[in-house]
Amino acid sequence: MINGVRARQREQTRSALLRESRRLFAAEGYGAVGLAEIVRAAQVTKGALYHHFTGKPDLFRAVLGQVQQEVARKVADAAEAHDDPWDQLMAGCRAFLVSGADPDVQRIMLVDGPAVLGWNEWRALDEAASARHLAEALTALVEAGVIVPQPVEPLTRLLSGAMNEAALWLAASGGPGDLEDTWAALVRLLGALRPA
Amino acid sequence: MINGVRARQREQTRSALLRESRRLFAAEGYGAVGLAEIVRAAQVTKGALYHHFTGKPDLFRAVLGQVQQEVARKVADAAEAHDDPWDQLMAGCRAFLVSGADPDVQRIMLVDGPAVLGWNEWRALDEAASARHLAEALTALVEAGVIVPQPVEPLTRLLSGAMNEAALWLAASGGPGDLEDTWAALVRLLGALRPA
DNA sequence: TACCTTCACATACCAGCGGTATGTGAAATT
DNA sequence: AATTTCACATACCGCTGGTATGTGAAGGTA
Numbered sequence: 084m085i086n087g088v089r090a091r092q093r094e095q096t097r098s099a100l101l102r103e104s105r106r107l108f109a110a111e112g113y114g115a116v117g118l119a120e121i122v123r124a125a126q127v128t129k130g131a132l133y134h135h136f137t138g139k140p141d142l143f144r145a146v147l148g149q150v151q152q153e154v155a156r157k158v159a160d161a162a163e164a165h166d167d168p169w170d171q172l173m174a175g176c177r178a179f180l181v182s183g184a185d186p187d188v189q190r191i192m193l194v195d196g197p198a199v200l201g202w203n204e205w206r207a208l209d210e211a212a213s214a215r216h217l218a219e220a221l222t223a224l225v226e227a228g229v230i231v232p233q234p235v236e237p238l239t240r241l242l243s244g245a246m247n248e249a250a251l252w253l254a255a256s257g258g259p260g261d262l263e264d265t266w267a268a269l270v271r272l273l274g275a276l277r278p279a
Numbered sequence: 280m281i282n283g284v285r286a287r288q289r290e291q292t293r294s295a296l297l298r299e300s301r302r303l304f305a306a307e308g309y310g311a312v313g314l315a316e317i318v319r320a321a322q323v324t325k326g327a328l329y330h331h332f333t334g335k336p337d338l339f340r341a342v343l344g345q346v347q348q349e350v351a352r353k354v355a356d357a358a359e360a361h362d363d364p365w366d367q368l369m370a371g372c373r374a375f376l377v378s379g380a381d382p383d384v385q386r387i388m389l390v391d392g393p394a395v396l397g398w399n400e401w402r403a404l405d406e407a408a409s410a411r412h413l414a415e416a417l418t419a420l421v422e423a424g425v426i427v428p429q430p431v432e433p434l435t436r437l438l439s440g441a442m443n444e445a446a447l448w449l450a451a452s453g454g455p456g457d458l459e460d461t462w463a464a465l466v467r468l469l470g471a472l473r474p475a
Numbered sequence: 476t477a478c479c480t481t482c483a484c485a486t487a488c489c490a491g492c493g494g495t496a497t498g499t500g501a502a503a504t505t
Numbered sequence: 506a507a508t509t510t511c512a513c514a515t516a517c518c519g520c521t522g523g524t525a526t527g528t529g530a531a532g533g534t535a
Contacts, residue, residue, distance in 0.1 A: 198391050251402075275467050284502065
């Protein structure tokens with residue numbers, strides 16, 4: 084029975100744990116949320132949690148994966164709305180800035196992520212979810228001669244870090260014109276990649 | 280008695296706690312280090328720790344302050360070796376990239392810092408220690424007409440984030456040419472700030 | 476249908492953690 | 506010499522993440 088009562092209940096329990104833990108992690112931060120609080124919100128017990136995940140970090144890893152995929156999807160959608168590779172890069176960057184400005188997304192993806200899983204694992208997940216697309220876009224632009232030839236990986240890290248930090252600042256500053264100012268500065272920096 | 284036996288012993292105890300906790304935080308990460316381990320390494324008891332600090336986050340805050348000041352000092356020294364404001368900016372950025380590539384510095388300053396203290400408090404400390412100097416340098420360059428007029432704060436966050444992430448990547452990648460590749464990319468990006 | 480197995484949890488429990496309340500003895504003050 | 510202060514040390518506590526075990530319904534088998 085592929086769709087039996089058990090399988091359906093299982094998925095329901097798992098998604099409830101993911102949903103509530105994501106809400107609590109985003110609102111209070113990883114360290115400030117206890118497993119008791121999570122299982123109470125999800126209306127299950129610790130036994131259920133440890134049946135689905137190996138521990139608190141593993142639960143967080145699953146939540147982080149969800150958040151990263153959602154952001155990556157928004158970025159990809161924005162990029163695919165354009166045909167010109169350069170326009171795709173710009174649209175993707177702007178979509179990331181806007182998506183990343185969600186405070187809930189940030190705490191999980193940018194603040195707690197590296198600390199909980201370690202920077203190496205966090206970077207591997209980030210690479211798979213979004214940085215890889217950025218690197219591929221930059222590589223394509225180099226090959227097309229749109230931007231000057233150069234090693235792509237360092238450039239990817241610089242731009243990724245710049246946008247991460249900018250998104251964090253945007254969420255904290257709250258000024259209405261800050262997004263456009265940041266965007267203008269980022270466009271200027273990206274413009275340096277094109278040959279004179 | 281300003282320099283009595285008590286005052287001297289006090290400073291010795293405090294510095295031992297800072298030294299050992301910094302070593303352990305850097306090596307294992309904030310979460311993985313227990314207070315018992317710290318006080319054992321410092322050869323004191325938990326009573327001494329709580330006499331000097333209000334708790335584990337406060338101890339970490341003191342350690343972070345030390346690390347930030349050391350990095351800021353290196354950056355300032357590198358910048359002051361030049362007279363031209365643009366050269367000062369470049370030298371400071373490069374010094375930060377090199378200093379930040381120390382893995383021990385990173386875990387405390389870039390990974391655990393925001394997660395333990397919260398991004399807002401971390402950013403305030405970072406602002407006071409180093410980002411303020413970067414902002415001031417950029418402001419001076421704008422006023423001198425060396426770089427095009429623009430809001431300085433978003434640009435500061437973009438560059439700060441780019442260099443933070445680049446430093447993390449440099450420490451993890453370990454490739455010998457990576458530092459120069461990253462530096463070249465950063466120089467290219469910074470070049471975009473100058474008027475055409 | 477009767478029986479057995481599996482599985483998705485629930486319950487009970489534990490070691491270790493950060494944190495606190497209190498004790499103590501030497502140094503400093505009077 | 507008596508007293509106070511201070512820089513810790515000791516003993517203790519509640520809570521947390523984690524684990525070992527129990528349980529009952531769902532699913533398979535005769």
